[in-house]
Amino acid sequence: MGTSIGANIKRLREQRGWSQARLAHEVCRAAGVVGEPVGRQEVSRWETGRRTPREWLPFLAAALGVSLDVLRAPLEPSQPPLPTLADFLPEGDPLKPLSASTGRRIGMVQVDDLQQRVHGLRLADDVLAGGDLIRPALRELRSAVRLYREGSHSSEVGRQLLRQIGELTQIAGWIASDAGQHSEAERIYRLGISAATQAEDNTLAGNIAGSLAYQLSNTGRESEGLTLAQAALHDAGSDAPPKARALYWDRVAWAHTKAGGVANGQQAMRALGEAEQALSEDSEGIDSPAYLYWVDAGELRVMESRVFTEIRRPLRAVPLLREVLSGYDATHTRELALYLSWLAVALADANEPEESAAVAERVITLGSDIPSERTAERVRVILRRLREYAEVPEVAALLADHQTA
Incomplete structure (x- = not known):
């Protein structure tokens, strides 16, 4: 029942063009409470079914202007399931270790070294184009995958290596796409989604998936781009850092824009509003990954202007x-x-x-x-x-x- 209630809350909220924060405010106002004990994250938990509204249900109905029966109505069978990143993983496991028991022993020193090289490549991309960087980017990626597959390491070191491989695929895929090598970029991005998923880093997986969605939307595969952008947003969840959620919403806005049509244009505007709302929460002391250093109000204005x-x-x-x-x-x-x-x-x-x-x-x-x-x-x-x-x-x-x- 919680899943159908959550889906109904989300559907009714989006029909009104409200953000999760707006719905939280309206629920508190309907309940006549002070201090807004219900916030955006609580609404997100209701919508994803991780928590049931229970005592807040009557006030949700009042805020949304519907009856309790409407909120409790079962999902229609014709409704498609929410997209997930699992549909975009590469076939097999390209990161399966080859000789974990006999290979070179890998520790955090090697992980830190890889992290520095990834960061250096990311900074280089700020001032150089894909054609200049594609060879060193692919060389670094091959070396990192080989290090993970052929080396021997603890589970924690392995997880950190996977995370760095994920970060490397994001920037390497971006570089390959900028160089016009779209098939290569897609292969790299899918590898990165696999690495981030195995590292249990949903925020990173969403970032990589959003980059692939952006490429798909710009290369004539608008429907796939929209599906993947929405999957990245959904799978990362409401616990993702504010900057990450802002970026996911930014990608959703662009995917809707490229999909075309009046309805998609309206959805793009709503997504931009959600991105702005998410970024406004960045001052609340929640740390964002270093690779999101470039996501700020100026970047959101750029996307808004492009839309x-x-x-x-x-x-x-x-x-x-x-x-x-x-x-x-x-x-x-x-x-x-x-x-x-x-x-x-x-x-x-x-x-x-x-x-x-x-x-x-x-x-x-x-x-x-x-x-x-x-x-x-x-x-x-x-x-x-x-x-x-x-x-x-x-x-x-x-x-x-x-x-x-």
Whole structure:
């Protein structure tokens, strides 16, 4: 019964466009209590069936404007099951140890060394593109997997090795995707989901799955991308750190956006609201993994502006992008080019072709020196969008200079 009540609570909440925090507030108000003893995490536990509302059930019904019978109604057989990451694991076990009893003894020294190399690769990705990093990234990944499979280690050291392999797959998959090697990136990501799952690190598994979902959404597999983004969010659960939950919701928002349609656009807006709500809880003293150092309010504004650009609402997108770009680190060339590419498209949608062409020229200049397939694809998107304004002199000159792109 708890599962059906939880599913009904979630369905009714989402129909109203409320966040879990909003529902918690409304329940407390319906109960007439002070201090909000029910919070977002409690609502999450109700929805996932880990806890039953019991004495709060009447107040839930009142807050949602339904009867108790509606909340207690059994799930309809036609409702699809919630997606899980288990559907995206690689076949077999590519991390199965080969010779744990006779191989080289591995300790925390080797784990710490691997952690430093993973972090160094992650920092390098901030300033270098996939084409520059793909070889060292794959070399590090092969070495790490071999270390785990061929070495001898305690269960705790093995778990920490798996965690570092998971972190390495996230950045290596991202690099491979940026280099345009999407099949290789997917294989790497699936390996990482397996490693993180075996390490029992749900937060890391969700982060890796979200990266794969992002790639799927951007490479013509929008339905799979949405399913996986939702699975990453659901499997990680409400106990994931605030920054992680913000990132999961961010990926869900983008997946809905790429799936298209009015309903998905509305769901994308709701997901962005949930991401903002999650990030607002980051000041409550809950530690987030070091690999989420880049998730902040600025990154959420970037995603919000991209969503607005994709659904053709340039009057919302342009100011957000200008705000983010005004203080962006110019050494992060690829990201700067990518963010400017969204501004160029939004300006074209706002019927400002001259300014769009000027921004596009800057994107092309920045992208000419970086081997990034993501950037190259964004250049193609801009040029296709500007063809509508081919009679405008600035646009005509741009198209003539870069027609081969």
